[in-house]
Amino acid sequence: MTGPSAAPDPTAAADRTLGRLLSDLSEQVSRLVRAEIELAKAEITGRAKQAGLGAGLLVAAGVLALYVLGALIATAILGLATVLPAWLAALIVTLVLILVTAVLGGIGAKQVQRANPPQPVRATEQARLTVEALKGAVSGGNH
Template identity: 50%
Template sequence: MGELFSRLSEQTSRLVRSEIELAKAELSRKAKAGAIGAGLLAGAALFGFFAFGVLITTVILALSLVLDAWLAALIVAVVLLVVAGVLALLGKKSLDKGVPPKPERTAENVKQDVQAVKEGFRS
């Protein structure tokens, strides 16, 4: 009987080690794929940034056909600053809703649980 438990323990340990190795290998493959994906997204963002710059230049050049070049550039810059300001205000408003990050509902539930336990001890 002792030998049976010894073999069971040994096989269980071997099984656990094998599962851990399998999990490590799987996570390693997934991490590598994730890193490649993140790199590709970073490259896409960089090229998108350059494309946006070219698009802005195109708008300035198009406006300069009917306006002075400096005025065309100024108009585009003001529009971009207004868009940036609106996005900043919306972002700040959104951040303010989540800061400080505290789980208010969970805290209320814990208070109710503590109160229920106290009442349970009293009765």
């Protein structure tokens, strides 16, 4: 009686040809590679879902932060309205917001201007110097 628990027959293994053994090896390696690829796909999919959930939560936090900013502005207006007329309190808070917006916009514009043009100036200059040196070496070697 031969079953899965029976010991392998040594004569059966000896009867297998080298070609058959290489074929089996190729098949097993192919199965192993496919299994590894499937495992990698599953891992990447899981991580992508986790990253997507995190990104969604960050967007929700950003939206809520905008509501908090609005509430903070309203609180500032109402706080000033206790010592000033409401219209004047709203005007002061609005002017402060305009000033902050202008300063942040100016700083941002300077940063963008400093970054332009977005080309590697030093690397381009180094490449130009290298080309000139190579031309000099080639023309010097021809004489």
